Amino acid sequence: RETERSGFSPFSPGPPSSPLLHSSDQQVAAAAAQEGQNSRGVKRLPRLLMATLNDSFLADLDELSDNEDHVPDEVEADLGDLEDDVDGDFADIEALNYDDLDSVSKLQKTQRYVDIMQKVEDALQKGQDVPSYGITLEDDPEYQLIVDCNTLSVDIENEIIIIHNFIRDNYRLKFPELESLVHHPIDYARVVKKIGNEMDLTLVDLEGLLPSAIIMVVSVTASTTSGKPLPEENLKKTIDACDRALVLDLDKKKVLDFVESRMGYIAPNLSAILGSAAAAKLMGTAGGLSALAKMPSCNVQILGAKRKNLAGFSTATSQFRVGYLEQTEIFQSTPPSLRIRACRLLAGKSTLAARVDATRGDHTGKTGRDLREAIRKKIEKRQEPPPAKQPKPLPVPDSEPKKKKRGGRRLRKMKERYAVTDMRKLANRMLFGVPEESSLG
Incomplete structure (x- = not known):
């Protein structure tokens, strides 16, 4: 019955019309179904359907390619500029030499850095001026210098991180475990500059650079390290990078001192x-x-x-x-x-x-x-301590009449449950002067 309702029977000459197929596709499908009465036609039916679908897909692709031919000139220009920018960025990345410190760290050579540091040094030597509250804060040149100093301090911090990565990559051949023991970039630079190419850390005095516990761990780790002494060229680059990081840290302190004086x-x-x-x-x-x-x-x-x-120490007392x-x-x-x-x-x-x-x-x-x-x-x-618990005085005996406990269904049920019944009274009854009959049975 369902095949009759659908209008398609396995014995019917052709398939029902599908909204997904075009008229030409429907004719081809009907012809294929007509041929499908024999066994060879039945085998060819899926192939013909796939062929018609492939033709429709190819026609759609041709239409898309025709639309792509009419791309506006402005879009083509933008795409060309984007490709040029990407190629330029890749060229800059390829031209960057990570073995050269000057190509990695460029902040100190910028004109903005030099100008701000010169203004900060002049302001520190001149001293603090009387603040002028009559003008707005944004129009005050000293406030603009303070804003520039705040931005520069962030840039100096980022530059120190870059130099720290440069030092770490070069010094990893000498002491690979040091980067996991000393995390702060400035402390790491000071320790690397102090150790240098020395393999025996018992000859190096790290007192004042690191806490005592960390010094002990660094010394023990250095005795079992797999590192080897650095070549002279790499060691010189590493020490120069340490000096540059320390100079940047001093400049950052100058900037913070200036900002502190104007706070x-x-x-x-x-x-x-x-x-x-x-x-x-x-x-x-x-x-x-x-x-x-x-x-x-x-x-x-x-x-x-x-x-x-x-x-490796306990974290119970860590802040x-x-x-x-x-x-x-x-x-x-x-x-x-x-x-x-x-x-x-x-x-x-x-x-x-x-x-x-x-x-x-x-x-x-x-x-x-x-x-x-x-x-x-x-x-x-x-x-403040919590309030002390006040002692509770004992009540005066018989100062208040006894409260009558309220009865109820629960109380009556409990009394009935534990009450002495007549049978229990008779069971425990004994007559006066009459001997009790007892048996040892």
């Missing part, structure tokens, strides 16, 4: 909470006051945090991740058990103060001092 004018509320030094470091790492104001407090909390390597906020006076004066709470409070209030300073809401710093006082009160509140 009372640029960010008075943030300086009132954290102090000028910590506020300048936060601004330098974040990339400016506006960037710091847009940053969430959870990210402000870890700005400047170093990756700590315990070298949580905290950056420049640990250098503040509030954090240092807080007991260790409450420092996590204090760090979160400092991060949240510092973000609010940075937003006030970014909008020039209060140039007197009163908002920052109020926020600092609020942090202190919350920490002091946390340090």
